[in-house]
Amino acid sequence: xxxxxxxxxxxxxxxxxxxxxxxxxxxxxxxxxxxxxxxxxxxxxxxxxxxxxxxxxxxxxxxxxxxxxxxxxxxxxxxxxxxxxxxxxxxxxxxxxxxxxxxxxxxxxxxxxxxxxxxxxxxxxxxxxxxxxxxxxxxxxxxxxxxxxxxxxxxxxxxxxxxxxxxxxxxxxxxxxxxxxxxxxxxxxxxxxxxxxxxxxxxxxxxxxxxxxxxxxxxxxxxxxxxxxxxxxxxxxxxxxxxxxxxxxxxxxxxxxxxxxxxxxxxxxxxxxxxxxxxxxxxxxxxxxxxxxxxxxxxxxxxxxxxxxxxxxxxxxxxxxxxxxxxxxxxxxxxxxxxxxxxxxxxxxxxxxxxxxxxxxxxxxxxxxxxxxxxxxxxxxxxxxxxxxxxxxxxxxxxxxxxxxxxxxxxxxxxxxxxxxxxxxxxxxxxxxxxxxxxxxxxxxxxxxxx
Numbered sequence: 039x040x041x042x043x044x045x046x047x048x049x050x051x052x053x054x055x056x057x058x059x060x061x062x063x064x065x066x067x068x069x070x071x072x073x074x075x076x077x078x079x080x081x082x083x084x085x086x087x088x089x090x091x092x093x094x095x096x097x098x099x100x101x102x103x104x105x106x107x108x109x110x111x112x113x114x115x116x117x118x119x120x121x122x123x124x125x126x127x128x129x130x131x132x133x134x135x136x137x138x139x140x141x142x143x144x145x146x147x148x149x150x151x152x153x154x155x156x157x158x159x160x161x162x163x164x165x166x167x168x169x170x171x172x173x174x175x176x177x178x179x180x181x182x183x184x185x186x187x188x189x190x191x192x193x194x195x196x197x198x199x200x201x202x203x204x205x206x207x208x209x210x211x212x213x214x215x216x217x218x219x220x221x222x223x224x225x226x227x228x229x230x231x232x233x234x235x236x237x238x239x240x241x242x243x244x245x246x247x248x249x250x251x252x253x254x255x256x257x258x259x260x261x262x263x264x265x266x267x268x269x270x271x272x273x274x275x276x277x278x279x280x281x282x283x284x285x286x287x288x289x290x291x292x293x294x295x296x297x298x299x300x301x302x303x304x305x306x307x308x309x310x311x312x313x314x315x316x317x318x319x320x321x322x323x324x325x326x327x328x329x330x331x332x333x334x335x336x337x338x339x340x341x342x343x344x345x346x347x348x349x350x351x352x353x354x355x356x357x358x359x360x361x362x363x364x365x366x367x368x369x370x371x372x373x374x375x376x377x378x379x380x381x382x383x384x385x386x387x388x389x390x391x392x393x394x395x396x397x398x399x400x401x402x403x404x405x406x407x408x409x410x411x412x413x414x415x416x417x418x419x420x421x422x423x424x425x426x427x428x429x430x431x432x433x434x435x436x437x438x439x440x441x442x443x444x445x446x447x448x449x450x451x452x453x454x455x456x457x458x459x460x461x462x463x464x465x466x467x468x469x470x471x472x473x474x475x476x477x478x479x480x481x482x483x484x485x486x487x488x489x
Contacts, residue, residue, distance in 0.1 A: 186321075186324045386444045
């Protein structure tokens, strides 16, 4: 892969559900200065990106955080928890996308799905369709990713162009862009709370490290391309947030799961709203499918490594897809959509899970400095992973004002994983099988969720 194609891949992994679905909720947390949490989230992401760049050029295998944690700490349960947390973040991300898909479908076809039950039903049907496609098997390619990236990017560029047109014509209220509505918690508290949610929009860059092996001269080219991709997406998110609050009052923007549709309707009444709704549906559908593919294959990999029950590793005799793992991950998603449902809770949980993983990765960089390798690799300044670890850990704490529901969701998901791990240990002992320890997490063969 050359730099241009690699850049499109990185940008495509990051763009998606987060900005399409959560811009309004971020604005509701902080007010008109909704661009600031996206900017802070970008800074946090780029700190962690430096750590990923050192690790992926040092250990160029496609296994991501689980591999780095295993090499750094060598504790098999920690490796399992990191891998299972990444899997859970993929499911919560896909559930967020399913809910956003249902809301945009309602707008595109003028359906009366204003009630929670209607949107939930459509989201469940959509997740069933994703499971069916997942079961059939999907061959992914970089060329397909380029097409999907262009579609997702076009929707955000439409928002930016509408915003610039309205601002140039004096139809936008730019005074809102600098206003804070902190709900009595102070600017710092409001911004950190909104950042904890906005970070979901930056998800995906960590999955891009798996393409380093496909890159020409990865040590020289990949760091520049990955950081450029982060800067491009960060700039797009800030411009989208500015356009949104300048055209739509914050209290209206925070209502519902289709904030950018409101921006199009307010800034360009003549623009075919259905076209933009379809673009949004396409973007979030792609995110849901790829995340469920990742989650099911990761469960399959952990089963094959004997750290999850053996039946989860069963493969369909004709389709050759891990049908039990697909069923398991789909049932978890169905439970989240049915009993949680709300986009902010699901998106916030995704960010929570990944922030915890990123804190571990930042620490792993420092620990693995004790293990030099012979080949040349990227090296990040020591202060960056230190700041990255502290920042990610802080954003994952309740001190940011994070909704306690997100901790409950994450806790239930991780508790399911721990129970399955304990059951697997007991069964292996009873049957005198060697307990899986994921000595080579590279066999899991996956990275993380995409946005």
